[in-house]
Amino acid sequence: MKRTLVKTCRLVCAGVLALAISTAFLPCAMAAGVSASTEMEAFGEERAEALAESISEAVFETFTDETLVTPYEYVPYGDLTVLSGCSAEELEALLKDSGLEGLGSCYAEKEQTHGINALFLISVAQLESGFGKSKLAQNCNNLGGIKNGNNGYMEFPTKQDCVDYQATLLRDDYLDENGKYFEGKTTKDVSQSYCGGSESWYTQVESLMRTNFEKIMEMREAS
Template identity: 85%
Template sequence: MKRTIVKTCQIMCAGVLVLAIGITALPRVMAAELPAQTEAETIGQTSAEALGESISQAVFETFTDETLVTPYEYDPYGDLTVLSGCTAEELEALLADSGLEGLGTCYAEKEQTHGINALFLISVAQLESGFGKSKLAENCNNLGGIKNGNDGYMEFPTKQDCVEYQATLLRDDYLDENGKYYRGKTTKDVSQNYCGGSESWYTQVESLMRSNFEKVGEMRAAA
């Protein structure tokens, strides 16, 4: 009787051992038989990890640069270092049929490289040069009424050169807190040294900025 029990136990233990070995080896056999998979699949990516990745991707697609940037809104007597975000084509449309035609790309570039609102730069040029039709603009390419320090006015090889000079002048001397003419970042602040604080000057510049901003809005709505 004892021999029968021992023998039975030996058989049962051997069976358990074989079963355990079979279970351990099973994943390797199955893995060998499976078709080629992606790296993420072969390392045993869990459903939780996959869900996490899909959520991250959804968030990334939702919060793109375009949705994070607040569209520019004209603010009367606002900060002139807040960029308009207008395209070169939109700015060029504002200059069509005037003596400033062809400078849209230049103004768009100066907004980005100099950190000055392009609508402000254009409005100053429109006012100071009579929309590019003044004798100073036509004969000297001086679009900003920029003086030479000798009771005269500067001359520029091209209108683009004038835009570059004026944008640099405004950035370094008028809108930089360390600039020698800095009084603040609004049209009224700039006017204190640019044109003796003329109320007529900064109110006209503001009026042109508003008009240009509204025209861009109309173009976008019609597109």
């Protein structure tokens, strides 16, 4: 997509420059009593396009794909539907040596398919499951402390199934403006119905999100 954006910008730039070259002849053409198109033909359309293309290439060679995309920055109590853009490998590094190890690619996928920040999903799982080592996580693959509505907790065939269920639940019911538990798009907003507005819950999730984000930044700087 980024390459398409650059190519499109180049074409637009080339078109604008070609137009500018053609209109530069307009005053002289009018004074001589001939049309601008005749003057343009005299200059040569191919030469004009070649010049425009060379200029646009010179302009764009100073840009990279990164300059066209605003990188994600962690914002305390920010919009949880803003994607982190972290790779599966980066997310997996956050889960190493924990009970959540091996789920990095799953979290990366759910971020893209469900439109929910992967760092948020991971931080909730780390808090609710004791980094994947709680009895509920180990015996029931329940990483989010998700209740079944009968004073008990849900069981999942795999941890991946739990991640998918929780991502869907949070995105559709808590973060969608039409969701039945929607209060807003921050951790504090989600907490209102997810855990009775517990300040301890949303501040701990925020702390984990910040820590995870800083670890990702450190890994990127070191690479």
